[in-house]
Amino acid sequence: MPTEAPRSPGRPWLAGCAVHTENAPRAEVKINGCPFLALLDSGSVVSLVRTSILPPRTETKTKLPITCVHGDTREVPARRVDVGLVRDLPVPVLLGRDWPGFDRLLASVTQPASPARNRPTKKPSRKARRRPVLLASDSPRGGESxxxxxxxxxxxxxxxxxxxxxxxxxxxxxxxxxxxxxxxxxxxxxxxxxxxxxxxxxxxxxxxxxxxxxxxxxxxxxxxxxxxxxxxxxxxxxxxxxxxxxxxxxxxxxxxxCQRTSPRTPSPSPLIPLPIIEVPFERIGMDLVGPLPKSARGHKHILVIVDYATRYPEAIPLRKATTKAIAQELFTLFSRVGIPSQILTDQGTPFMSRMMADVCKLLKVQQLRTTVYHPQTDGLVQRFNQTLKQMLRRVAAEDKRDWDQMLPYVLFGIREIPQASTGFTPFELLFGRQPRGLLDVT
Missing domain, CATH: 1.10.340.70 (Endonuclease III; domain 1)
Incomplete structure (x- = not known):
């Protein structure tokens, strides 16, 4: 029964309970010669007495503020021994920590019942379960000596x-x-x-x-x-x-x-391997690079196309990244290598337009799209984009306006180098022969 009063300069203030027990300790006291069983409450800083056990002519000139467990504070009459008078007190007498000799009295009452092995096992209270266990043992007798x-x-x-x-x-x-x-x-x-x-x-x-x-x-x-x-x-x-x-x-x-407090991040979904394409230009990946610095001929974008079977790259400069310009370049490419069965692109606006859908429907080409903000699906094209931009940055270092004229030379250098994934050059896999390059001429 917490009965702690508000803090005041003229009265000592203590907080917390000294002893937590399942059975409340009690001691016999006498008031006006009549014996009563008093409850020893180490969580109370004041002592309280039920009004009905006192003589009716008891004078109460002062008031004693007490705070209940619910948080509400009220004032009760007090006698010269500083005992609060509560009409509806659940017990006749409640001795708090202000009672002279309270600690010795509490120790004498609680010590005989201290051995844990003589008490029946009960479910611990919520407050007891919250306290950290300082020492633990598998058995009550373990590690005695x-x-x-x-x-x-x-x-x-x-x-x-x-x-x-x-x-x-x-x-x-x-x-x-x-x-x-x-x-x-x-x-x-x-x-x-x-x-x-x-x-x-x-x-x-x-x-x-x-x-x-x-x-x-x-x-x-x-x-x-x-x-x-x-x-x-x-x-x-x-x-x-x-x-x-x-x-x-x-x-x-x-x-x-640890299970409640550990920062658990969901595991990523397992990667689904892409199928191996065996026929050249059966599936192509397509992407746009740009905008780049405007060239002397007005080109600002590059249409990048990579064949999944042979890794054969195409890079076509564009003045505008529109669906119409992309469709015209696709027809030019298909006239040389044939119409593919599948085209893998991201969800960019030129690739998601109705005109692109009509072109694919006309040519009976299946459109494959990557997940939003997940370019790893078309990783072959994304990796080639980095290589292409790096090579253009190096070969067009002097005059950055002629990068579109450097594209054919850069592409030839990529096509005649064996790929790590296939072990062959893209030119050899597509045309069935090794190209006669600059080193052969030298």
Whole structure:
């Protein structure tokens, strides 16, 4: 029953409860010679008395402000002993922390019921569940003494092979030196593992009950719920048990706090491999590059076309990036290499127009479009765009207005070089022969 009054300079102010118990502590008090069972409330800074248990002629000249659990504050009559009078108090007497000797009285009432093993197990309250666990143990009796810890080491089935590999016991060598690393020793009845950690030989305690140690190393406030790798590093420098790393990773993956607070990003969808095209110019990729610096002949854009079967590139300069200009250049190209079955483009305006749809419908060409803001679908053309722009930037460094005249020469250089994906030159795959280039003439 929180009854803390507002802060005031003339009255001491305390906050919080000193003891949290499932059964409220009570003590017997006498008022005017009549015995009453008083409730000891360490969360209250004032003592309260029900009005009905006092004589009717009790004078109350002052008021005592109290704050209830709901947050509302009200004033109740007070006597010279600074006890608040509450008409609807649930208990006859409530002793707060202002009562003389309250701490000794509370300790005498709560200490006899302190052993946890004599009380039945109950579901912890919400407030108790919120408190951080400072120390943890798998059993109430675990780790009471080194002798008990040694007994648990012997009883743990996971450590049987560790006991069988003991090299030194209480300073006596059971097997001749030198001892391999790691190896096991026994000191003061406890099993240790001697291992190398970052170039230094360390003696690590072998733990039979690893869950409590992992909880301290990971979930304790001083551990900070670090990741599995950091938790493993901290434990490996001090302890050892079989399967330490795997057990720590399972514990960290199942930690509810880490699951609620970890920044989880959805995994990307798996890549769908593009089909292998075997017929030249059966599928082509198409894209626009520009606007570029206007050339002397008025060209500002480049229509880039790459054959998926042979990697044979085409780059056609355009004055305007319109569907009509693109359609005219496509008919010129198709007159030389044939009409493709599929055309892969992005969702640019010239490629999404009704005129382009009519051209593809007339020629019975299937239009394939990439996902919005996902140019990786047409990665072959996108990568060629970078190569083309880089080569034009280098060959047209002196006069940037003649880049359109450099296109045929740049394309020939690309066509006669073997491609890493095919192992052949695009010219050879399309025409069936090696071109006679500048090196042959030289």
């Amino acid at each position: 080194p002798r008990g810890f040694s007994r648990e080491q012997h009883e743990d089935d996971r450590l049987k092979h560790c006991w069988a590999q003991v090299r030194v016991a209480e300073g006596k060598e059971l097997q001749p030196a030198p001892h391999p690393t790691p190896h096991f020793i026994v000191e003061n009845g406890l099993l240790y593992c001697v291992a190398q950690r970052r170039g230094e030989e360390k003696t690590l305690l072998v733990v039979p009950r690893s869950k409590a140690v992992i909880e301290i190393a990971h979930a304790h406030p001083m551990a900070g719920h670090l990741g599995a790798q950091n938790t493993v590093q901290g434990l490996r420098d001090r302890f050892h048990w079989p399967g330490l790393e795997a057990e720590v990773r399972r514990f960290c993956q199942a930690c509810p706090t």
